[in-house]
Amino acid sequence: MKLFDVYPLYDIEPVKGYGAYVYDGAGNRYLDLYGGHAVISIGHAHPTYVEAISRQVSLLGFYSNSVQNKLQQELADRLGEQSGLHDHQLFLINSGAEANENALKLASFHNNRSAVLALKKGFHGRTSAAVRATDNPRIQAAINQGIEVTYLELEDLDAIRNHLLSKKYTAFIVEAIQGIGGIHVADPSALLQVREWCRETDTLFISDEIQCGYGRSGMFFAYQAIPDLEPDLVTVAKGMGNGFPIGGLLIHPRFKAWHGMLGTTFGGSHLACAAGIAVLEVIEKEKLVEKTAQLGQYLMERLTEVPGLVEIRGRGLMVGIELDGPVAALRKRLLFEKHIFTGSSSDPNVIRLLPPLNIQKVQLNEFLQAFTEIMQSTPAL
Numbered sequence: 001m002k003l004f005d006v007y008p009l010y011d012i013e014p015v016k017g018y019g020a021y022v023y024d025g026a027g028n029r030y031l032d033l034y035g036g037h038a039v040i041s042i043g044h045a046h047p048t049y050v051e052a053i054s055r056q057v058s059l060l061g062f063y064s065n066s067v068q069n070k071l072q073q074e075l076a077d078r079l080g081e082q083s084g085l086h087d088h089q090l091f092l093i094n095s096g097a098e099a100n101e102n103a104l105k106l107a108s109f110h111n112n113r114s115a116v117l118a119l120k121k122g123f124h125g126r127t128s129a130a131v132r133a134t135d136n137p138r139i140q141a142a143i144n145q146g147i148e149v150t151y152l153e154l155e156d157l158d159a160i161r162n163h164l165l166s167k168k169y170t171a172f173i174v175e176a177i178q179g180i181g182g183i184h185v186a187d188p189s190a191l192l193q194v195r196e197w198c199r200e201t202d203t204l205f206i207s208d209e210i211q212c213g214y215g216r217s218g219m220f221f222a223y224q225a226i227p228d229l230e231p232d233l234v235t236v237a238k239g240m241g242n243g244f245p246i247g248g249l250l251i252h253p254r255f256k257a258w259h260g261m262l263g264t265t266f267g268g269s270h271l272a273c274a275a276g277i278a279v280l281e282v283i284e285k286e287k288l289v290e291k292t293a294q295l296g297q298y299l300m301e302r303l304t305e306v307p308g309l310v311e312i313r314g315r316g317l318m319v320g321i322e323l324d325g326p327v328a329a330l331r332k333r334l335l336f337e338k339h340i341f342t343g344s345s346s347d348p349n350v351i352r353l354l355p356p357l358n359i360q361k362v363q364l365n366e367f368l369q370a371f372t373e374i375m376q377s378t379p380a381l
């Protein structure tokens, strides 16, 4: 059987990893400034994580959501404590798209509306409502078109207000820092204003923290950089499991559950919870949120010294570097000549940096030196 060929692949095969490095079968070492697409939060093969998953799989990897599973509550307690959202409720699933899908569904259960207000350049996943809320018609099939979505610029506050006042939108969904769109930090005052209008019109405010959350921005959630911004629903995945498929929907206490309202077979399995708990344990013990803020500031400051960059954007270890031309060839040179993984974005001129949160300063310096050399020796972008 052939694989369904949907991914353009680099001719590199990592077979093991440790910290911020991955290694191919020939022993070549690659510095991971991409984090396997913002997934690797506590580093590859972290001993605490390896031990926790190994122990759990030898005990009980899975049983269904029809029985008691204390690990789910332990994960929820830790997440509440570390994120500051003590009173929220947690629904566990397996991926980011599922988190957003369930968030939109919950919103629709709440206010019985069906349209979604989303932002231009936003990305929210590949499943039916999540992909429809994603501003990219190329990845939407006819079956996705049934859900009504309006995409607006956050700067266009008049339009947002008018749309919300129609009271037809079940939810407004936003990334506090857009990832795939090219690392754009949302304007705090605009988000606060939209939050207020959402409250007035009973439109649910969903903060998609799947890429920018879990410490990556230097705060537990990126929206928390905006004091008083209180989303109704927060969606998480990626860094939550450090590679183990797990996602979560954090639900404000004012929303009440009923049996059967949401559900999943695999979500919240024993193994997934063990992975999620280990990630939070390491984030806390190693003070990774604080370290991410410091390292991110260092990285962005040092990047300003690199000649020829148009803009450096982002927060924490979620950094976008805009050049005045396409970055694809330069990223390839970084990978094949310097053995450094970086990320692309939907903007061809932007490189995305999403390293593990426990990357070391010397490793960032290794990147900065290699990047400067490649910039200096690339004739024209």
Ligand SMILES: Cc1ncc(COP(=O)(O)O)c(C=O)c1O
Pocket (backbone or CB within 6 Å): 095, 096, 097, 098, 100, 123, 124, 125, 126, 175, 179, 180, 208, 209, 210, 211, 212, 237, 238
């Ligand atoms: C902001 C955001 N939301 C949702 C998703 C979808 O997550 P998943 O691929 O786990 O379904 C992504 C994935 O890149 C993302 O960046």
